[in-house]
Amino acid sequence: MEKELTQKQENEIQRQFDILVSNTTSVVEKAELKNKIKISVVNNKPLNVKLGLDPSAPDIHLGHLVVLKKLKQFQDLGHKVHLVIGDFTGMIGDPTGKSKARVQLTKEEVKTNAKTYIEQFGRILDMNQVEVHYNSTWLTKLNIYELINLLSTTTVARMLERNDFTQRFDSHTPIYLHEFLYPLFQGYDSVALKADIELGGNDQQYNLLVGRKLQEYFGQSKQVVMTMPLLVGLDGKNKMSKSKNNYIGISENPSIIFGKVMSLPDEQMIAYYKLVSSFDDKEVSNFKDQLDENQINPKDLKEQLAKNIIEQVYDLGAANKAQKEFERIFSEKKVPERIEEFVWSGDISVSPQNLFTKTGLLSSKSAVTRMLDNGGLRINSQKLTNKNDVIYLKNGMIIQVGKRRFLKIVINRD
Incomplete structure (x- = not known):
């Protein structure tokens, strides 16, 4: 019995x-x-x-x-x-x-x-x-x-x-x-x-x-x-996938994670809170009500979400630092304090297409052209406007795609 x-x-x-x-x-x-x-x-x-x-x-x-x-x-x-x-x-x-x-x-x-x-x-x-x-x-x-x-x-x-x-x-x-x-x-x-x-x-x-x-x-x-449930990627349409380039890697630099979360479509934010944040159901429901009733700025909710995700996969210190870095880049229009370096070998006079594809910031010459036409390419914070320009590379030159991707050029003298 x-x-x-x-x-x-x-x-x-x-x-x-x-x-x-x-x-x-x-x-x-x-x-x-x-x-x-x-x-x-x-x-x-x-x-x-x-x-x-x-x-x-x-x-x-x-x-x-x-x-x-x-x-x-x-x-x-x-x-x-x-x-x-x-x-x-x-x-x-x-x-x-x-x-x-x-x-x-x-x-x-x-x-x-x-x-x-x-x-x-x-x-x-x-x-x-x-x-x-x-x-x-x-x-x-x-x-x-x-x-x-x-x-x-x-x-x-x-x-x-x-x-x-x-x-x-x-x-x-x-x-x-x-x-x-x-x-x-x-x-x-x-x-x-x-x-x-x-x-x-x-x-x-x-x-x-x-x-x-x-x-x-x-x-x-x-x-x-x-x-x-499957998490929708940064494009707001397809499931998150590396092959679709709409993903946030958990081992990516905290500043990259923060920036990617901030780029999420507003309509996906609550789903992310439910699925990948550490907030409980009652708290998420409260956030949704505040958002629906325009009691909170979506930007503030995204910042809170970004910090929460980074704290889970790194720690609170990394989350706070990533937030400050984001504010430095976006609010103060400055470049990050730490930028990954790319060692350049070969001719120092180069076209925008060759520069951005060889460094791996963009996958193809057509992608470079599209990004340039949309005003998304910069060198030392100056916007590129002509795909036919000749760029003369210098040590320490910073190249940029969009608002989050930077590389510092280091010339190989050998």
Whole structure:
């Protein structure tokens, strides 16, 4: 006979449930989550909470902070966080949201990127209380019989239910067999860890549900799948992504982070407060009311948001310094105190197109022309107006794109 819960236990179960379901897109299933919390509280045993990430780029951005914050909530409530670095699945490439097969990463690229991920996770999580796993540990041990058994758990028709695969199939874009393995391998990670909960962005729901299905197939208790909203990038339209150049990297210079947050469209501000700030729901609701009733300047709210984000990934001192630097550049129309240097080799007479592309401030000559036409290029604070000008480079010359990107030219005399 099941022992009756005390009032204290009931309160704790409800408290954890309310915290954990907040700001989620979906929970499959909520009743199962509450029951898992109940078992955890009664037995004083932490839940195994999993997040899987393929190190497809050397750093992470604020979009990742959404799910990392949820992991932090689990950690603060005493549950065990398991980070799965997809060193094996990363060499396949997640097909989610892709219109064609992803380029497969090399072992060296995956290994290098994974190291930086762990350092950056430590800005949000207590890594002393996190178990880090590499899924090659178990996936490379699967023999051909076990692989066939894994493949037998799903059908081609089920795979083609995914929007990305359906669109590629309908447009006659190739779908390679190794791509079908990706969700099965990610799902098998949950089997290997006996995960109670798996987190991910709402675009990952298909993959996460495969893990739930595989656990049932292998006779395990099914994990609860919790998905988080996707953070919209600086363009105000698409999800934050390095490939779309609309991202804020959490390891970027605090001054860069501050400036990028200040460039956010006003209509995205409350979403950012909900998803990546450390303010609670009641405080965010109050900010929204103040904004709707014109009781607060949007600029002041953005400054507060920028400082809060920087404090989370750096510290308060860095946040205050970044704010002063922003005011110095924008209010006083001055350049930053510290500017990254670029060592210039070669001819010191150069066109604007060659200068801004060779230094990496802009990606193409057409981008230089567009930015110049919009008045966004400066040299020593003087606006460039003619794409046909010849620029004579000097040591210490400061070149600028827009309001936030600066480089100091250092002439190589060798």
